[in-house]
Amino acid sequence: MLDPSSLLIRLGGLARGTELQRCGVTRPELAKAVRNKTIDRVRPGVFASPALQPHLRRAALHGGSLTCGEALRLHGVWVLAEESAPHVWVGRRARVHEHAGCQCVSHYFRGSAGLGIAHVETALIHLHRCQGDEAFFASYESAWKLRLLTPAARLRIRTALPAYARWLVDIARPDPDSGLESLIRMRLHVLGILLESQVVVDGVGRVDFVIDGRLILEIDGKQNHEGAKERHKDLARDASASRRGFETLRFDYAQVIHDWPTVQAAIVAAIVRAHEHA
Secondary structure: OOOHHHHHHHOOOEEEHHHHHHOOOOHHHHHHHHHOOOOEEEEOOEEEOOOOOHHHHHHHHHOOEEEHHHHHHHOOOOOOOOOOOOEEEOOOOOOOOOOOOOOOEEEOOOOOOOOEEOOHHHHHHHHHHHHOHHHHHHHHHHHHHOOOOOHHHHHHHHHHOOHHHOHHHHHOOOOOOOHHHHHHHHHHHHOOOOOEEEEEEOOOEEEEEEEOOOEEEEEEOOOOOOOHHHHHHHHHHHHHHHHOOOEEEEEEHHHHHHOHHHHHHHHHHHHHHHHHOO
16 A cells, blocks of 8 residues: 555645545544655645645645646646736635635636646636637647647637637647747737748748748747857848748747737738739
């Protein structure tokens, strides 16, 4: 029989005492493990491994499961914005537990919240209600690319979204290179600008987007293209594209996230120039 600490690890680091007892752990054994600090009593009836992720611990202390952006991040999904406080799904009528220093954001969405981390499907639905279209779309495409969403799950998510937002699922793709690319494609779609994604251009290689067969868009993430060597490769690719009649616009994470009006204006102006010289 596993000791309480090993059993908790097997159960994901967090469990109710009743679940541990069903697995053969007695109350005296739980009390001894808490005294020896091999496990923690998060609140009455709920126990955790000392190594449990902090947001998961706070969610359990609050009385529910971690959801929205931080839950998706723990699942490996790309998330647009960091959340300073855990978003906790407590269910429609669940009791919220007061605790010291609580900054948790309570979500009273229907369903049984339980403990731990919300499923990807559930967290995506909550994310849309909490942070809106753009945050949802970028994370949805990321989750799909990671094969975390079955066809049935995608249909359930679409059904759960408000009618006005279901087009987001309809235009989503399973092959974005990053969340930034998802945002670019969604924002340009709203403007009526269609673009091809992940296009191989002869003599240049694979590029992020091509618009009207003449304009290349490249999106550099936080960690990409920071060194001199990578910068040289980018310049060489842009020069090669120019020789073949393409104009290249290149934007980084900060521009897309914090200065979108400038990015949008540059793209629209480049499209106008391309049409004038067609």
